[in-house]
Amino acid sequence: MKAFAQLFLSLDETNKTNEKVKVLKDYFNTVPDTDKMHMLALFSGRRPKRQINSTLVRNWAIEASHIPAWLFEESYHVVGDLAETMALLMPQSNASSSKTLTEWIAEINALNDKTEEQKKEWLMESWAMLDSQERFVFNKLLTGSFRVGVSQNLVIKALADISGLEPAVLTHRVMGSWLPETYQFSQLMEEQDAAANISRPYPFFLAYPIQETSEKQKTPAEVGIALGDAADWQAEWKWDGIRAQMIKRGAEIFIWSRGEDLATEKFPELHPFLNALPDGTVIDGEILSFQNGLPMPFNVLQTRIGRKNLSKKILEESPVAVIAYDCLEYKDEDIRYKSQAERREILEQLQAETAYPEIFRISALISFETWEQLGSIREQSRAMIAEGIMLKRKSATYQVGRKRGDWWKWKIDPLSVDAVMIYAQKGHGRRADLYTDYTFAVWDGDKLVPFAKAYSGLTDAEINKVDYFIKRNTIEKFGPVRTVKPELVFEIGFEGINKSTRHKSGIALRFPRILRWRHDKPKEEADTLESLKALLGE
Amino acid sequence: MAKKPLLEFTDRGIYCAQGKFYIDPWKPVDDAVITHAHADHAYWGHRHYLAHYLSREVLLYRLGEINLQTVEYGETVLKNGVSISLYPAGHVIGSAQIRVEYKGEVWVVSGDYKVENDGISTPFEPVKCHHFISECTFGMPVYQWKPQVQTFNEINSWWRNNIDNGLATVIVGYSLGKAQRILQNLDLFNGKVYTHGVIENTNEALRRNGVILNPTERITQESLKEEVRKGIIIAPPSSVGTPWMRKFQPYSFGYCSGWMAIRGAKRRRAADRGFVLSDHADWDGLISAIDATGCECVYLTHGYTATFSRYLNEIGFNAREVHTLYGGEEEDPSNLPEGKASSTGDPEKKVLPLGEDLGGVS
Secondary structure (H helix, E strand, O other): OHHHHHHHHHHHOOOOHHHHHHHHHHHHHHOOHHHHHHHHHHHOOOOOOOOOOHHHHHHHHHHHHOOOHHHHHHHHHHHOOHHHHHHHHOOOOOOOOOOOHHHHHHHHHHHHHOOHHHHHHHHHHHHHHOOHHHHHHHHHHHHOOOOOOOOHHHHHHHHHHHHOOOHHHHHHHOOOOOOOOOOOHHHHHOOOOOOOOOOOOOOOEEOEEOOOOOOOOOOHHHHHHHHOOHHHEEEEEEEOOEEEEEEEEOOEEEEEEOOOOEOHHHOHHHHHHHHHOOOOEEEEEEEEEEEOOEEOOHHHHHHHHHOOOOOHHHHHHOOEEEEEEEEEEEOOEEOOOOOHHHHHHHHHHHHHHOOOOOOEEEOOOEOOOOHHHHHHHHOOOHHHOEEEEEEEEOOOOOOOEEOOOOEEEEEOOOEEEEEEEEEEEEEOHHHEOOEEEEEEEEEEOOEEEEEEEEOOOOOHHHHHHHHHHHHHOEEEEEOOEEEEOOOOEEEEEEOEEEEOOOOOOOEEEEOOEEEEEOOOOOHHHOOEHHHHHHOOOO | OOOOOOOEEOOOOEEEOOOOEEEOOOOOOOEEEOOOOOOOOOOOOOOEEEEEHHHHHHHHHHHOOOOEEEEOOOOEEEEOOEEEEEEEOOOOOOOEEEEEEEOOEEEEEOOOOOOOOOOOOOOOOOOOOOEEEEEEOOOOOOOOOOOHHHHHHHHHHHHHHHHHOOOEEEEEOOOOOHHHHHHHHOOOOOOOEEEOHHHHHHHHHHHHOOOOOOOOEEOOOOOOHHHHOOOEEEEOHHHOOOHHHHOOOOEEEEEEOHHHHOHHHHHHHOOOEEEOOOOOOOHHHHHHHHHHHOOOEEEEEEEOHHHHHHHHHHOOOOEEEOOOOOOHHHHOHHHOOOOOOOOOHHHHHHHOOOOOOOOOOO
16 A cells, blocks of 8 residues: 555656656556556546445544534535545554555455444554555545546556557557456456457547637638548538447447446347347447437436436437447457448448347438538538537548547537626635636526536636635635625536426536636626527527 | 723724724734734835834835834833734744733734744744734644654755756745745755745845845856756746746746645646645644633634634634735635735835735745
8 A cells, every 4th residue: 555655646746747657667566466457447447346435434534533524524625535635634643554455455345244333443443554645545445536637548658668568459458347356467468468358348539629629710721721632531420429339249248438337238229239230349339319210419318327227218208329430340350450431331331231220320421522511511510419520531540549630520619608607616626625616697587597507618817816706705605605796707608508497597508618707798798598598499 | 881902803904092003904004013024914005114123124125115113022112001012923034923912901913823943933932812813824624734844854855856867946935934944944965055036135135134044046147057957946936837937947846835735736736746834823733822822712814714713612712703804815725826916906016026926825
């Protein structure tokens, strides 16, 4: 654990990528192989199962800190991180544990069949055994929010440097479901991949935005200059659903979402077509809800994903289908090296053979001759229930991660509305103790009705100014939320708008974010609920 | 009829009606008693100033020609029958708590303070009183300082490491207080100490005041980058990210502040290293200081006043929040990083040289 705690500390002590990679390499070179795999699991979002619920951990931490519960809560809002709050509040300790990360995780996992009393005893003893920095990472292990400020790419780079293997190969090998208890470091490092698991997905290829910021719109002519001959590109609609990779191997099927969650059971409608695919097939596409052959807005799908159990009603109300747009494996062969055009041909052939064309759909190619023409087709995106257009170079291979060059997303301009900030809440992580999470309202007669929350879009300097305003213009405090004097006006951008029965305003926005601070607008000139509802387009 | 309190909180500052003077007023008044020379406590525009003699040169440097009377710690000044005396606050060189007594009733205004002896400011001395007016910049239990020797060991070994790796070392702290505290605790066997002009101006003011500081060299156009790289550069927060700082590249940049105790705050600063070093009392320091006064009532002027007063009341103190302008923008950690935020109003800007950080807190 010492080494792992030190790893955290050292990563925090530098902002430079090269140094972070060096720190990671030093860690890999000093700890036992089992620790390496546990670290890799944690840094790629595979945290151990939570064995003590966080309310209990919190309560016992309050007990160990000898402070009232309300003061613990206030401290949490200042720190913005539960594990860190607990570590800071406990009495200082000079103890230190020589147990390895692997041993600690094994102990945590062994709590599974223990009574609450036994768990508490174990936890109190463990805290007493650790110094502050060790407590912090230990609390992270327990409470499970393992954001480390180091991308998986950096960890992969460190491993690649050590092993001489290609980063893309390693990225692939750490995809999917594996357990640090059984996946061996030596397997990960093998020259030839022998440990391949039939469920393992490929790393997703992600498109780069053509418009880097919403302020600067690119004209078709500019797109043309950047991308060259229109004939080298294929265009499709950019669908607004769940990106997924669907696997049929060894008579089994697997559906992976982009967050590397195994979601096979969430989409039973897709099972028949997947089972009917030839063995050794992997398809990349978008899962969407459909009604009468037309895609439905994302929020329909969203309510469905949120449910634990898929009731009959839900399956009837928001049945899903796939819009497939790529094929990564065919006849047991990894075909990512083939060109976009070749893979497309294979995909079309697979789709033509399916007995479920309503479920296994294909993303239609948009035919266009010039960029200007495509630019005007893009204007119809909203009517197509699409977010814009995807551009893929016909000669492109299927690459790993977000790469510039061959896949581009050309999104439509967001919808926007001017709104007044009325509530604020402190953020987390690097925004701890700063008011960064805002609720916005529009006018309904002479009342301000909240309709959206947004967290992003302002620069650090603007956040500081808004924070300063909030701290001096608070009307009321409700726990962590402050009611703020309605005064500041912001332009809020969003991708879509839908009716909602769950919100007071009667509407729900998709991806609301702050486009800019309207210093020039008094609050009276903010938009109205009526004008927002007009965007519902009914 | 209820007796009028000896000190009141007004929209100009803390006021003593009986003695007709203000303590750390933020609007121009006739008679001002100043706890210390930081900009949020020592404003421009008063007709008469009273402060500790070690604040003299810094006040004159920051505020220009002012009518200033200075005293020693423990010395008593009478104003309309009210006796005023200054006691060490341990915050920065020359910082004082103001003790005010009239007919046996004693009030103490802490200004800003810390209880740890930093080896350069006269150490904090608890003063018995009936009413204590306290800051609580770090009045949350998550703020607990380690002894400064530990932090300086970290700083000195970081500096050595940078020299070994061919990196320049830039350490950032406020120009009055933090900068000298750093200076006096650096391991000079490592190399020379260079200063940003704003910090050197403050150092010179202190030296004029008879304070003995370790040798420093002001960075100028003529400074040789290769030489500077072997030493350490003390710079104010306002220099972070400026072309002035970039010319020392490649460098490692460390930030010294109490806010560095929180990981998120540290990450927001984007410093290479955050060193937890504050000139304010931590949680335990505040409670022990308040307890030592034996006061009947404690008034909290700035910092986490709501939380801290609630807690004090729960553990048996009689505490209340009062509204003042101390801490200015800098009371909020959010406003620290750029160090450019100036809440101190226009008068300051007329007097201070361009690029001066108006800094007080942290």
